[in-house]
Amino acid sequence: MRRFSWFNATSLTLGFAFLYVPMIILIIYSFNASKLVTVWAGFSTKWYGELMQNEAFLDAAWVTIKVAVISSSIATVLGTMAAIVLVRAGRFHGRTLFSGMIYAPLVMPEVITGLSLLLLFIGIGMDRGIVTITLAHATFSMCYVSVVVSSRLISFDRSLEEAALDLGCSQFEAFRLVTLPIIAPAVISGWLLAFTLSLDDLVIASFTSGPSATTLPIKIYSAVRLGVSPEINALSTIMIAIVTFGVITASLVSKRNAVNRQREEQAAARMT
Amino acid sequence: MRRFFLIAIPYAWLTLLFLVPFFIVLKIALSDYALSIPPYTPKLDIGGSWMALKDFFAALDFENFVFLTTDDLYWKAYLSSLKIATISTLLTLAVGYPIAYAMAQAPDEWRPTLMMLIILPFWTSFLIRVYAWMGILSKEGFLNQFLLWTGIISEPLTIINTNTAVYIGIVYTYLPFMILPIYAALEKLDASLLEAAEDLGCSRFQAFWLVTIPLSKNGIIAGSFLVFIPALGEFVIPSLLGGSKTLMIGKILWEEFFSNRDWPVASAVAVVLLLILIIPIVLFQRNQQKQAEAEQ
Structure with missing residues (x-):
């Protein structure tokens, strides 16, 4: 193996500094006592306190979480179905159009998706609010879910399912007892991806929301357009903390599962 | 029967919430602006007679698209x-390649951690990551304070807007x-190829240029498209970091819709943006397909 050169060490250090310093600065300044964001005036947690009393932000956060949970669950079911269709269903009428509709939303500019959905909702006379945001989010997230799940399905050994069928399972039982447990990690990461995409979305939510429902990104956007504020820094810090905790936990859990599986396989190999 | 529902449910969902809305955009792009709610004519009356349908199509025209060509704001916005x-795609490549290269060279036991450190920002809110730069780049922001302190500059730089x-x-x-795609390509690279190149008289730089770069070509192409395509229709970044002089089509569409409330023109802008995007999207799909076939 080649020695890890100075050049490589430098590019990694600078690269990660570029990625992380902006967020670290943001976090540090969320504890700033001064209202002026660029002048350090001592440590304080008062912005967190003010945030907790800001009804508008709390309401928006609640709407955002509701939309994210419901839309990502719908997206997971539909996306998994679509993945099975893409990988397993073989030829059927309109297959090209179907796979086109799965991949197109992934590269579609959000402004276009948002605009087109808004025009649809107005066209059919639907009031804009939580329901329309949820439908919009479920639609674009299901495409991400189906990409994640179908990549797992492709590498899946079909003979396992055939064995279950030979042993007397019905098609549905074979799916529930064999296929689903094997693709479960992909389905879960699809759900998580859909959930964060929904939490994060500003553009599509702005087009499809009405006066009755405001999501957190919409609230944040209208606040930061006026400039940097310590309250938003505090809110961002909380969100960064939750995500970091989630990602690290998920990666530790999946690492432990991998280790356990390896151990089981080794044990099984010893027994034979 | 079960197979029918399996196909029909996601199919119907996508048709209704993805395909149909596009035709509505196209239709409104061909309609006239009107001072009503919704602000366009003609409206399609689905229950209408054959004559009504004929009138409807007769009223469609390309006025809005002609308007886009006459007002040079739109031309400039597309070009800019x-x-x-x-x-920004080239800049991202210049910044990203050395990082991906170093990750691929790093000891095996570092790689999962490095990988997680690259992915972690992706899970963090996009809006927050853009917002973080507002405080850094502003006139009395962190970057200017730092540069003034080190004495590199004597006047604050104007970067924001x-x-x-x-x-x-x-x-x-x-x-x-x-x-990520460049790293995926470089990780598979066989180090003995580089040794062979050096044994045959290449300098390290030549070996990098003649072996490493061509073998990571697919990663470079995939990564560039993944940056270029969303950057073209970007709204949040130009709206928060760019100024009034920054023309980007996503921003124009947003303003046309929310500020001017001119839905037909906003729809026409969307249609043209889509037409521009089709070329890179098709090229990207072809590249991905070629890669998938090569791997099999």
Whole structure:
């Protein structure tokens, strides 16, 4: 193996500094006592306190979480179905159009998706609010879910399912007892991806929301357009903390599962 | 029967919420502006007679598209979006390649951690990552304070509300999309090929240029498209970091819709943006397909 050169060490250090310093600065300044964001005036947690009393932000956060949970669950079911269709269903009428509709939303500019959905909702006379945001989010997230799940399905050994069928399972039982447990990690990461995409979305939510429902990104956007504020820094810090905790936990859990599986396989190999 | 429902449910969902809305956009792009709610005519009366349908199609015209060509704001916005997306893709490549390269060279036991550090920002809110730069780039922001303190500059630089800020924002937010495909390509690279090149008399740089770069070509292409395509229609970054002089088509569409409330023109802008995007999207799909076939 080649020695890890100075050049490589430098590019990694600078690269990660570029990625992380902006967020670290943001976090540090969320504890700033001064209202002026660029002048350090001592440590304080008062912005967190003010945030907790800001009804508008709390309401928006609640709407955002509701939309994210419901839309990502719908997206997971539909996306998994679509993945099975893409990988397993073989030829059927309109297959090209179907796979086109799965991949197109992934590269579609959000402004276009948002605009087109808004025009649809107005066209059919639907009031804009939580329901329309949820439908919009479920639609674009299901495409991400189906990409994640179908990549797992492709590498899946079909003979396992055939064995279950030979042993007397019905098609549905074979799916529930064999296929689903094997693709479960992909389905879960699809759900998580859909959930964060929904939490994060500003553009599509702005087009499809009405006066009755405001999501957190919409609230944040209208606040930061006026400039940097310590309250938003505090809110961002909380969100960064939750995500970091989630990602690290998920990666530790999946690492432990991998280790356990390896151990089981080794044990099984010893027994034979 | 079960197979029918399996196909029909996601099919119907996508048709209704993805395909149909596009035809509505197209239809409104061909309609006239009107001072009503919704602000366009003609409206399609689905229950209408054959004559009504004929009138409906007769009333459609390309006025809005002609309008886009007469007002040079739109031309400039399309061209400047292409320019900004191209420059920032090249910048992202320049920043991302060395990082991906170093990751691929790093000891095996570091790799999962490095990988997680690259992916972590991707899970963090896009809006927050763009917002973080507002405080850094502003006139009395962190970067200016730092540069003034070190004495590199004596006057604060104006970065926020310029195209430079937009470039920085795009490079920062899309960097993981560039690094991951390049890393995937470089990780598979067989080190003995480089040794062979050096044994045959290449310098290290020549070996890098003649072996490593061509073998990571697919990663470079995939990463560049993954940055270029979303950057072209970007709205949040130009709206928060760019100034009034930063013209990007996503921003124009937003303003046309929310400020001017001219839905037909907004729809026409969307249709043209889509037509511009089709070329890179098709090229990207072809590249991915070629790669998938090569791997099999």
